[in-house]
Structure formats: C-alpha cells, structure tokens
Amino acid sequence: MTTTAATSPSPQASPPRRPASQLGRLTLRGVSRAYGAHTALHPLDLEITGGEFIALLGPSGCGKTTALNCLAGLLPLTAGEIELDGRRVDTLPPEKRGFGMVFQNYALFPHLTVRANVAFGLKMRGVAKAETERRVADVLNLVRLTEHAAKHPAQLSGGQQQRVAIARAIVTEPALVLMDEPLSNLDAALRLAMRGEIRRIHQDFGLTTVYVTHDQEEALSLADRLVVLHDGRVSQIGTPAELYEHPADPHVAAFMGYRNLLPLRASSVEGTTALAEGDGLRVVGTRAGNPAGTPVDGALSAGQQVLVAIRPEDLRVAAEGETAIGEAVAEIVEYHGRVLHVEAATDQGRRLHLKAHQPVRPGDRLHIAVDAERALVFPAEAVAS
Structure with missing residues (x-):
C-alpha cells in the first residue's frame, strides 16, 4: 500500500521572517x-x-x-x-x-x-x-x-x-x-x-x-x-x-529636483491650469496641488506673481512644430552618457536647466518646451513663505 506524503511545507522551506521591531x-x-x-x-x-x-x-x-x-x-x-x-x-x-x-x-x-x-x-x-x-x-x-x-x-x-x-x-x-x-x-x-x-x-x-x-x-x-x-x-x-x-511649496520643490524656479506673472487662471509669463517665457502650467489633486493653499488669480517649478529632465528642446515656452542660448553643455545637461539663458538673462537627447553645442539658440502637467505653478503666498 502506497502512502501519501504530507503536503505541508517543512520549516526549512518557509521564507525567513523579518525580525519584529523593538518599537511600537x-x-x-x-x-x-x-x-x-x-x-x-x-x-x-x-x-x-x-x-x-x-x-x-x-x-x-x-x-x-x-x-x-x-x-x-x-x-x-x-x-x-x-x-x-x-x-x-x-x-x-x-x-x-x-x-x-x-x-x-x-x-x-x-x-x-x-x-x-x-x-x-x-x-x-x-x-x-x-x-x-x-x-x-x-x-x-x-x-x-x-x-x-x-x-x-x-x-x-x-x-x-x-x-x-x-x-x-x-x-x-x-x-x-x-x-x-x-x-x-x-x-x-x-x-x-x-x-x-x-x-x-x-x-x-x-x-x-x-x-x-x-x-x-x-x-x-x-x-x-x-x-x-x-x-x-x-x-x-x-x-x-x-x-x-506633489511638493507643498517651493522649498520642497527645490529639494525634490525642481531646479528651474521661475518667478513669473499669472496671465490667466482656469481651474487647475495657469498661464504664466515673464523674462521672455510663456508657460502653460498646472497649479501645485496635494496628492488628491486639489491646489495648495493660497489664492491664484490673473495678474498675480507666481513661481513656476520645472525639473531639468522635464524641460526639453522643442520638436519641430511644437509650441515653445521661449528661446534660450545654450551656454554650458555637459555630457551625461545618453543625455546632455544643458544650462541656457534667455535674452533677458533667465537661466534654464534642461536635458537634451540630441546634439547641442554652446552658442546654439534653442526653442524650449515643457508639458503643462510638468510645470508646477505656486501662488504668491507659497513663494513668500
């Protein structure tokens, strides 16, 4: 008569358990x-x-x-x-x-x-x-x-x-x-x-x-x-x-890699979208909000000073036919493997940090673009805090 072995796993087969914390x-x-x-x-x-x-x-x-x-x-x-x-x-x-x-x-x-x-x-x-x-x-x-x-x-x-x-x-x-x-x-x-x-x-x-x-x-x-x-x-x-x-304010944004912090003026605000302009730039961005999607505290209206935060990896050279937020001249180009880090300046002197996947040389005039959801617009109250 053939007996069937128990199918329950042996103790040796059990995965190691993480030790319990000494703190509750x-x-x-x-x-x-x-x-x-x-x-x-x-x-x-x-x-x-x-x-x-x-x-x-x-x-x-x-x-x-x-x-x-x-x-x-x-x-x-x-x-x-x-x-x-x-x-x-x-x-x-x-x-x-x-x-x-x-x-x-x-x-x-x-x-x-x-x-x-x-x-x-x-x-x-x-x-x-x-x-x-x-x-x-x-x-x-x-x-x-x-x-x-x-x-x-x-x-x-x-x-x-x-x-x-x-x-x-x-x-x-x-x-x-x-x-x-x-x-x-x-x-x-x-x-x-x-x-x-x-x-x-x-x-x-x-x-x-x-x-x-x-x-x-x-x-x-x-x-x-x-x-x-x-x-x-x-x-x-x-x-x-x-x-x-969802950084709560510009200080958090700066620590989370938003190296481009652009002081601009809101031209129009509609829902969670804002158009901000200044220093030769015209940026359609998204009002900074919490994880639930509601804007951070602080009123935001047309004519108000704002700060637009953009990570370098989200700022790029505009493709042909793509709407640009402005123009800038490449000043410093660093080789980072498959991508170039570019520091550029607008004609008004505003410095921009962006990534480029195509050849860029110092002195090149670049059209710059960013997706609206990647440009966070903070209200004046957040900028001043």
Whole structure:
C-alpha cells in the first residue's frame, strides 16, 4: 500500500521572517528647541510606527540635526514631549532612552578592535560574556564584517568603518536607531553602495530608523516617509512619491529636483491650469496641488506673481512644430552618457536647466518646451513663505 506524503511545507522551506521591531509607536508632540530668542526647531508633531524608515531632509541650518539631537536626548526640549509606546522619554537622559546612534564621523574607538568596538555598549550594560559574544557575532555577520573582527578601525575602509558604527548602534537591540548624515564622509561610489547596505540592515534587523540628510536622492531611495524642514519648520511630511510628485511649496520643490524656479506673472487662471509669463517665457502650467489633486493653499488669480517649478529632465528642446515656452542660448553643455545637461539663458538673462537627447553645442539658440502637467505653478503666498 502506497502512502501519501504530507503536503505541508517543512520549516526549512518557509521564507525567513523579518525580525519584529523593538518599537511600537514613537510620538513627538510640539517638540521645539530655542536658543534664547532664536528658535532652531519650531513645534514638530510626528508619529513614527515601528519598522519605519524616516528621513529628516533639508539644507544646513534647517533644524534636522536639532530634531535628531532632541530625540537622542543630547539637547533638552524647550517645549513639547516625546512618548515611546505610551511612556514619556524626553525627561530621561540619553543612556536611559535605549536608542542607538550613528554619528557623522563614526566615533569609533581607535585602540579597540572591530569586535571590541561593537561589544562596548553591551559591556557597559553588564550583558553576560556569552550573550555578548553571540550578539556581536550575529551583528558582525549581518553587516558582513566577520572576517574583519580582529582589525582596528585604521585598517578598514570608510565603508567598513561605517558598518562598524552601525553594528555598534544596533547590537544593543535599540527601540530606535538615529543616523546623522552617516554617508557624508564617503565618496560618491561608496555612498551609493552604502545606501543599499543601510536599507538592507534596516530591513533584516527589524529596525526603526530616523535618518538625517541634506541629499534628496539619498532620502528618496531610503525612506518610507520624508520630513522636509526649512528654517526650523516642517514644510511637508509624506512618502517619497507624494513629495516628488506633489511638493507643498517651493522649498520642497527645490529639494525634490525642481531646479528651474521661475518667478513669473499669472496671465490667466482656469481651474487647475495657469498661464504664466515673464523674462521672455510663456508657460502653460498646472497649479501645485496635494496628492488628491486639489491646489495648495493660497489664492491664484490673473495678474498675480507666481513661481513656476520645472525639473531639468522635464524641460526639453522643442520638436519641430511644437509650441515653445521661449528661446534660450545654450551656454554650458555637459555630457551625461545618453543625455546632455544643458544650462541656457534667455535674452533677458533667465537661466534654464534642461536635458537634451540630441546634439547641442554652446552658442546654439534653442526653442524650449515643457508639458503643462510638468510645470508646477505656486501662488504668491507659497513663494513668500
């Protein structure tokens, strides 16, 4: 008699499960920080769910590192509170919050080996030797540094040192990992490679991460949600797609790659479409709106000053017979592989950045075009804010 084998999959056949996050929910309510009369961080409200990767994005001096240091406990709050899974933590010193931190300069101990650097936090917490060795081995394997465990930081590359810093931050199994521009000291190729490593480690270890950067490409590639700051205030919070397609104001647009920011005047407005003119340009664009398609706050009417935002990749040399927004003379042409980056100027001196797929030489007079849905028109209120 033939028996039929059970069809249920064996445990070995099951896909590996992502570790559960150590954090349920982190809530910031009205978190702010002032230095005398200067407010570095205006009230910030943010709720972070366990497992999220949050990027704080903005230029130098926008308040992003201040926000991170307030979270870490390195700066006391001027106002507001921070709550972790229903428990206030803003009154606790940094070492009692249970957060891991990766600094811009790595802050490794040069006289300790990689293994000892990673084990340092566990030893300070009094973790048993056997447990410390097991956790250090697991984390070094995760960051792919097992074979370098006996080396000192000076014997490692920049990317390897960065991974040691990450390993040291996560070996204590923190509820939250804070990263302050961790890739800024690496060259371009290594930054690109380390972005993928950081995202992989975040996923494989079940981390909840808050990451500070001024690089929009870095933020877009890593984060689940972005918090864009300007002059200490939140400009917009949303997913990379939401901010990329629907920037709330010109500051966010600039960080999302809208390099052409053209101050023009609205000649006519009809529904979500506006015609803007000035500096030899005549642009039919779309009123800037939120993901639901409704325009951003601020009235927009004929005769009003506006700012038209266009990405270089959306501005092009007009095809024969295509309606152009104006003319410009190519001044700088850069070879970027299959596409040329062109910096051109109108006769009135307005500079334009565009991409060209056909040959362009400095001195060429170009007719420029853009699709209406790719030219965002912001009202005067947004421009002035």
